[in-house]
Amino acid sequence: MDSLRNSLRRLNPLSETATEQSQGTQTQGSLAGRLRDSDFVESMPFWLPPTLLVLLFVYGAIAWNIAISFTGWSGLGQPEYTDLSLEMYRQLPADQNFRASLWNTILLLITFTGSSLVVGLGLALLVDRKIRFENTFRTIYLLPMALSFVVTAIFWSWMYASNGVINTTLNVFGLDLLTHNWIGNPQFKLAAVIVALIWQFSGYCMIVYLAGLRAIPDEHYEAARIDGASTLKLYWRVIIPQLRSSTIGAVVVLMVFALKAFDFIYVMFGTNPGRSVDILAVTMYREAFSSSQWAYGAAIAVVLFALALTIIGPYAYTQYKRGAL
Amino acid sequence: MADLQLDAVTKVFTERDGNQITAVDDVSLTIEDGEFLVLVGPSGCGKSTTLRMVAGLESISAGQVRLGDTVVNDSKPKDRNIAMVFQSYALYPHMTVRENMAFGLQESTTMPDDEIERTVESAADMLGIEELLERKPDDLSGGQQQRVALGRAIVRDPEVFLLDEPLSNLDAKLRAQMRTELKRLQNDLDVATIYVTHDQTEAMTMADKIAILNDGELQQVGTPLECYHEPANLFVASFIGEPSMNFFDVTRDDSRLVHDHFRYDLSNETGDELASAQGELVLGVRPEDIDLQSTPDGAHTYATVVDVVEPMGNENNVYLTIGDEQTQTFVATVDGMHHVEAGETVYAHIPESAVHIFDRQSGHALRNRTVESTTIPETKL
Structure with a gap:
């Protein structure tokens, strides 16, 4: 585990400074220090950006699509999110x-x-x-x-x-x-x-x-x-x-x-x-x-x-x- | 119920480049009804191929396999009335134990369902796996799977029972337990059985008769103790027995055998017996026949240095070197209470009655140890 953490540090200069800081503030709150040292935080630069992108462009788009389906949006105007109804679904059958x-x-x-x-x-x-x-x-x-x-x-x-x-x-x-x-x-x-x-x-x-x-x-x-x-x-x-x-x-x-x-x-x-x-x-x-x-x-x-x-x-x-x- | 006969059975495989490989060469065997034959030999000796030819899974290149009076060379496996247990058990993973055991009866007989049910249950009862009937093979331990595989073979009530290294996937303790159980089961069923193994312990402990194969050729067929005490050749002598027999390359010089490091005097009696045995020979002696003495005492006693001692508890395997260069090593098995240490000089006594003599060229046994006929107990249960 330690070797993994070291290699992560080598890969990521950001966490290096974070570790130095945490060593400096170790006497203060140990919870904050431990949090900064944790694998979860240290690995963040690797998984956070793609996760955010997927959340926005895949799940965000699905949610937006569902929202649009409740509006009556058509033609060149903008969707009205104030007046939501199941009207479109009622028309389907x-x-x-x-x-x-x-x-x-x-x-x-x-x-x-x-x-x-x-x-x-x-x-x-x-x-x-x-x-x-x-x-x-x-x-x-x-x-x-x-x-x-x-x-x-x-x-x-x-x-x-x-x-x-x-x-x-x-x-x-x-x-x-x-x-x-x-x-x-x-x-x-x-x-x-x-x-x-x-x-x-x-x-x-x-x-x-x-x-x-x-x-x-x-x-x-x-x-x-x-x-x-x-x-x-x-x-x-x-x-x-x-x-x-x-x-x-x-x-x-x-x-x-x-x-x-x-x-x-x-x-x-x-x-x-x-x-x-x-x-x-x-x-x-x-x-x-x-x-x-x-x-x-x-x-x-x-x-x-x-x-x-x-x-x-x-x-x-x-x-x-x-x-x- | 009938005898199974293999008559000059040969199997030749042709490789893609046209090379012909003889896997089984002119093997003739008779397995009497109710007899337990163990086919033993090192890997690649053709024992499994022989078994597969009997099963009908492999075609026969030459010779005949007869069941009773019928030649079954060209019969399909299902028409041979045999049952086989595979090394990997080959249980069908999507079927329950009950379905696995019933499958053969459903496919090969017209037995009504309720009778199949009864047969399966009585076989399960016999093997102590009744509680497992509704389980799938993946949920079973190795030993339980082994029993199911046996059960699947038993329910068929076959004329011949074929077992292909059935215990080799089990751990040592379970293997020893299953050995006795299998032997008892075969005895109860009283069906002709061929059991293939590379493990000489299984061969010795279970067989009514052992057939030893090497390079596709049959080396010897006999009871376990015959093969042990009266090996037909060097291969059998070295294969049967653990630790294996010690061999010394010797030359005959009138009434003595001359080794690089020692001389072995033959009595007149033995000399006469070996009248025709001249030139290059091999002297063989089993480890347990060698006595270790602290002082040289009598004939056929040689000074040796203890190299390694392997304590087994009940006995010690003592590895000894003889001669100044310590090039010839051999092993003696002595009582577990007999204390020897590495580096010690001990005197090994090789009694003449225990000595085997082989022809070095052909490997044939020229003289086997003398055995009082009463010392070979009857092996039949």
């Missing part, structure tokens, strides 16, 4: 656009997360079978994750275009019946987005599951074989249940990404993608920054925030209970 985007957000959240997990697990199980070129496959599957949403959105809009890769391929095989205007037809728009996002994120799930699979000792496979389990039962009853914590970790990350799928939809469709693929993040942006309905946009943001909390909250709580936080 009646708003067809909001309801559609809430529904789309939840649908996206569930289908995207579920499908990515299933695809990722499948890939992980295949790659884990000590195949050749395992590293190559792993890199190929993970690569989409490294790309920005902007790039993948443009890439997929080429794929989905009426004369794009998908339709052209279908035509080549004489499946003209199946060609559609994937990103024009409201029936397919959300599905098109979900498929593209699965493509981008199943590689991540694969890596998470692969790490989980690697942590399972070979003896579990062998013991199960000796116990007489078929391959299917072996995975279903012995291996996959052991991937529970991998799954929970991946679910949280995927859901948070799904809530933030804004960039992808914004690049592909702009601020007004249409009711069939509107999600809360896009609606919020449109209300606030296109229509200047600041308070209404802020209220939607609060709903989005609450959704994110309901996902993270239980996870954070269980991690805390297990002592992992």
Whole structure:
């Protein structure tokens, strides 16, 4: 502990003078001296500035947003903090656009997360079978994750275009019946987005599951074989249940990404993608920054925030209970 | 219930660069029904590979494994009616003890649930782990996990019981306790058992029969005391016994064995016995067969200097040097009350009846110590 304190002093000339002063005043109040000498005070220069910045720009901004959502602020004026009400929240349930985007957000959240997990697990199980070129496959599957949403959105809009890769391929095989205007037809728009996002994120799930699979000792496979389990039962009853914590970790990350799928939809469709693929993040942006309905946009943001909390909250709580936080 | 036979079983691994490594070479063994065979040898000797071939976890390169009259070379593990306990126990962490023990019965038999329940409970009762049935493996101590792993194997009512270093993760005291318990359990179950270990104490104390492997080759199969008193070769002699046998490189000069620092005269009887043994030999003697005397008295007694004394309480391991350069060291085990100190000169008596002679080139035993047949007690319980 002393060596740490010394190294801290060396790093920070401020505390050096503080220590000298405290030595000079040691005969006075020992409480003040002890306080100045304490690790808490000495380490302050390191953690206080970032803490203040985070408090101001993250939690301060959240608080300010919540405050705005209680006002009636719109247009070019300034928000009136004297007249606060739940008016904006009262309008939400009646708003067809909001309801559609809430529904789309939840649908996206569930289908995207579920499908990515299933695809990722499948890939992980295949790659884990000590195949050749395992590293190559792993890199190929993970690569989409490294790309920005902007790039993948443009890439997929080429794929989905009426004369794009998908339709052209279908035509080549004489499946003209199946060609559609994937990103024009409201029936397919959300599905098109979900498929593209699965493509981008199943590689991540694969890596998470692969790490989980690697942590399972070979003896579990062998013991199960000796116990007489078929391959299917072996995975279903012995291996996959052991991937529970991998799954929970991946679910949280995927859901948070799904809530933030804004960039992808914004690049592909702009601020007004249409009711069939509107999600809360896009609606919020449109209300606030296109229509200047600041308070209404802020209220939607609060709903989005609450959704994110309901996902993270239980996870954070269980991690805390297990002592992992 | 049936005998298990290994007939010239061989395992060859092919490395990526095409190199072939023979892990198990032409091993033939018979384990009779109810017999406890311990497969012992240093790490990497092929003992675990042999066990895994019997289990069906490793393919067999050549030879046959037979259970009763059936060749099981190509049978899947689940069709062999074996049960195995792994060194790491391999308990499924997400299942309770009860589920762990029931898993094999659920997967490999059509036994109805209530009967599985009864079987699991009676096995748990037998092992004294009834209170643990609803717990998860992570909440159990090493010894308790060990019992669960045994229980999981027992409930299957297998024809062959395979144990792969099951005690090596336990602390010394628990290990000694589990040794006796396992031995008693195997005796009660009366199932053919192969027990793999690198620990010669486990081999000696538990086995009906020991099979000693080195470099994939079977060195000797016999009762523990046969292997101890009548080792087939230098490897067995050095591997079995703690502290291990002392060896002196000697050459035969008519009726004596000549070492750099001493000469060992052979009686006419022994000389005749060793008529064919000429040239370079190895003289072996177990530490406990060496007497330490304060005065030279009689034949086969040599002046030595005490180097180190290891008191064990009941006995002392005394490390001795012989010769002026003190290059040859050996160890004698004497009674714990026998007081010797480092630096002291003592006289070591190596009785002729306790001497083993090996061929230095081949390592084969040419003469083993004489043992009164009555001194080897029956090991069967």
